Amino acid sequence: MKRSRTVEWEDASATAKAAGTMAGLDFLREIVAGRLAPAPLGSLMGFALEEVEDGRAVFGFEPAEEHYNPIGSVHGGVYATLLDSAAGCAVHSTLPRGMAYTSLDLSTRFLRPITADTGKVRAIGTVMSRGRRTALAEAGLYDSSDRLLGHATSTCMLFPTD
Template structure:
C-alpha cells in the first residue's frame, strides 16, 4: 500500500542510528507518513554484520527501538522524544546486508507521560524480518542530555533527489 511522506524527521551529527557524520553508523533517514506511522530507511554495511551477510541483532534492536521511540514526534505539538523504559523483539528472518531496509513504527497507546509503540523491520520483498514493541517515557530533548544541541548537531536534512515522496509498504493489519 502506498503512503505519502508528509515530513522528514531530524538527524543528528554523531548518533549511531541517525548520525549523518558517523561513518560506522546506520545514517538512517526518518519519514512521517500520512497514516501517522514513522518509517526509517537505511542500508546496512559490512561493519554492521554478525554472521557473514547478516545484520547483527543488537543493531536491529537499535534501529527498531529508535524508530518506535520517534513515533511520538508525529503525534504532538511539543518536541517530546521517547526514552526507552521497556523493549522486546521477536526475530522471524535474518536481515541481509545487501539491500535497503525499512523500519515501520506506530503508537498503540499514549498518555501524558509515556507511550507504547510497535514496529517491524521490513525486507525488500515486503516480508517482516523482526517485530518489536516498547514502552517509552516522553521527555524534552533538553532533559535527555546535558549537551546543548546546536543546529549543526541536530537538524532536518534537506531531501535529495534520491529521497522518495511516497513509500510502498505491506499492509500489516
C-alpha cells in the first residue's frame, strides 16, 4: 500500500534576513513564539524548536513510519539531524548580534532504537564551552521516560556575519 506525506513551509528568506539583525537568543525566541518561521527542514522531518535559553535548546520530535530505515526503525540520519540541530541552536543562543556559526564536526552515538511506538522524543542541546572562534556543545536525545536514546558532541566555528 502506497503512503504519502504533504509538507508545507514558509519562505525561509525572511527568517534568514532576521538572523543577521538579532542576538541569537532573541532570534530563536522569535521562532519558538511563532513570530519568525522555523527552518523548512523541521517541517520536512517533523521536528520543532520548543524551548530555548542561553546555552540550551530543546527540539521535540514525533517519530513516524516515514522516518524509518529499511529494517523498521528511525534512520540514524534523523538522530544526527536532531542532535546537530539541538547542539547548533544551543550555540546560536549564546551569540551576539552580528555573529553566526557553522558545525565543524558532529560525533554521534546511537544508544537505543526509536520507532513510532517510542512516542515523542526531545533533543536537548547545551553549550559546554564557548570561545571567540569555536564552541563545543553536546546534545542528548531522550524519550518520555528520560532514557537516553542517542548522544552527540559538536564543535562549531563562530564568525562575524559582516
